[in-house]
Amino acid sequence: xxxxxxxxxxxxxxxxxxxxxxxxxxxxxxxxxxxxxxxxxxxxxxxxxxxxxxxxxxxxxxxxxxxxxxxxxxxxxxxxxxxxxxxxxxxxxxxxxxxxxxxxxxxxxxxxxxxxxxxxxxxxxxxxxxxxxxxxxxxxxxxxxxxxxxxxxxxxxxxxxxxxxxxxxxxxxxxxxxxxxxxxxxxxxxxxxxxxxxxxxxxxxxxxxxxxxxxxxxxxxxxxxxxxxxxxxxxxxxxxxxxxxxxxxxxxxxxxxxxxxxxxxxxxxxxxxxxxxxxxxxxxxxxxxxxxxxxxxxxxxxxxxxxxxxxxxxxxxxxxxxxxxxxxxxxxxxxxxxxxxxxxxxxxxxxxxxxxxxxxxxxxxxxxxxxxxxxxxxxxxxxxxxxxxxxxxxxxxxxxxxxxxxxxxxxxxxxxxxxxxxxxxxxxxxxxxx
Numbered sequence: 001x002x003x004x005x006x007x008x009x010x011x012x013x014x015x016x017x018x019x020x021x022x023x024x025x026x027x028x029x030x031x032x033x034x035x036x037x038x039x040x041x042x043x044x045x046x047x048x049x050x051x052x053x054x055x056x057x058x059x060x061x062x063x064x065x066x067x068x069x070x071x072x073x074x075x076x077x078x079x080x081x082x083x084x085x086x087x088x089x090x091x092x093x094x095x096x097x098x099x100x101x102x103x104x105x106x107x108x109x110x111x112x113x114x115x116x117x118x119x120x121x122x123x124x125x126x127x128x129x130x131x132x133x134x135x136x137x138x139x140x141x142x143x144x145x146x147x148x149x150x151x152x153x154x155x156x157x158x159x160x161x162x163x164x165x166x167x168x169x170x171x172x173x174x175x176x177x178x179x180x181x182x183x184x185x186x187x188x189x190x191x192x193x194x195x196x197x198x199x200x201x202x203x204x205x206x207x208x209x210x211x212x213x214x215x216x217x218x219x220x221x222x223x224x225x226x227x228x229x230x231x232x233x234x235x236x237x238x239x240x241x242x243x244x245x246x247x248x249x250x251x252x253x254x255x256x257x258x259x260x261x262x263x264x265x266x267x268x269x270x271x272x273x274x275x276x277x278x279x280x281x282x283x284x285x286x287x288x289x290x291x292x293x294x295x296x297x298x299x300x301x302x303x304x305x306x307x308x309x310x311x312x313x314x315x316x317x318x319x320x321x322x323x324x325x326x327x328x329x330x331x332x333x334x335x336x337x338x339x340x341x342x343x344x345x346x347x348x349x350x351x352x353x354x355x356x357x358x359x360x361x362x363x364x365x366x367x368x369x370x371x372x373x374x375x376x377x378x379x380x381x382x383x384x385x386x387x388x389x390x391x392x393x394x395x396x397x398x399x400x401x402x403x404x405x406x407x408x409x410x411x412x413x414x415x416x417x418x419x420x421x422x423x424x425x426x427x428x429x430x431x432x433x434x
Contacts, residue, residue, distance in 0.1 A: 037114035044106035049261035050099035052322035054092040056268035059387030064286040084415035084434040109147040121180025125191035128173035174200040183227035195251035214337035252321040269314035281309035298358040
């Protein structure tokens with residue numbers, strides 16, 4: 001699936017600054033002079049591409065699934081200031097940061113100026129997705145909801161508390177997207193009502209708002225079939241070459257070797273499969289042990305190669321779309337939310353992915369604590385190498401227990417690129433510890 005919005009012509013509408021220290025790129029034309037905002041909306045989709053590999057690497061290499069080999073990259077496994085090193089910032093945090101703000105600026109232009117209600121709802125979805133990623137990675141972040149921010153007033157760059165960004169920006173935008181979208185976009189890789197509902201459920205889970213999460217995630221599971229979304233019978237079919245937009249995918253960011261994006265390094269399939277010299281044998285033995293504790297799991301051979309010490313999960317290679325949300329993820333989030341609210345049905349949801357993996361129904365204890373661990377273990381195996389693990393550990397408060405050492409909470413988030421701090425004259429501040 002390589003859609004229209006990937007064509008390079010979309011870049012005629014927006015351009016990055018010559019100076020990559022600038023937080024937001026200027027428009028080539030005044031927004032009011034445009035007659036169509038389809039290209040600007042396409043740019044908002046396009047800029048998501050550069051966030052995908054950094055998100056995947058942060059999610060698995062910071063956690064206990066993957067390892068780096070060559071300095072300074074093993075800083076991902078050291079919980080100190082080393083992660084703020086220049087090479088790491090330039091390869092992961094800077095492109096992630098700057099391109100998501102470009103996506104936000106593009107979305108702002110559509111929201112302010114387009115008269116097409118569907119375009120506006122898609123832009124609200126992409127703006128919410130961008131801020132959700134930024135908050136998970138950096139914590140407090142700069143908020144811009146203007147199509148033409150007063151760039152001379154650097155005070156607007158001051159960081160807003162993550163809790164406020166959730167309440168005032170991310171949740172309202174996803175709710176607006178839910179109201180403004182239908183599910184016709186799923187088959188073409190666009191934003192949809194179902195995707196907005198599912199991601200809003202993830203937001204509620206990140207906040208620890210399990211009651212709201214359970215309600216909306218149950219809606220996603222109930223309505224998925226009517227939107228053409230269901231669990232694949234065969235786990236491997238989610239990730240096989242040519243499997244983009246298969247029936248389990250709710251929303252994905254498309255990537256293609258034929259389309260140049262703004263991330264100029266090894267893409268996530270290469271990092272996991274040992275295709276980058278910085279990590280030729282990236283598989284963490286701890287993930288091997290996790291699969292060893294799940295004998296007969298059909299996901300094992302697809303996810304890990306314990307002989308080569310690699311992760312071959314992404315069969316599509318450089319043509320593989322990055323999965324932002326799939327039904328298996330939603331099902332397990334619902335199981336977790338139901339368990340945390342003492343609701344019935346948590347085991348039924350857990351069994352859906354277990355049965356597909358050949359493990360059969362869950363037969364362990366169903367007290368809240370035991371079932372909580374069983375769901376967490378299942379999420380690890382189901383979603384390994386999909387950029388989820390670290391963010392799951394942080395939101396569930398299990399970093400120390402799962403990583404096997406005490407980790408200062410400063411290092412739950414990642415360093416703000418120094419270039420942004422310098423360009424703001426210090427208005428943007430660095431995260432503590434870096």
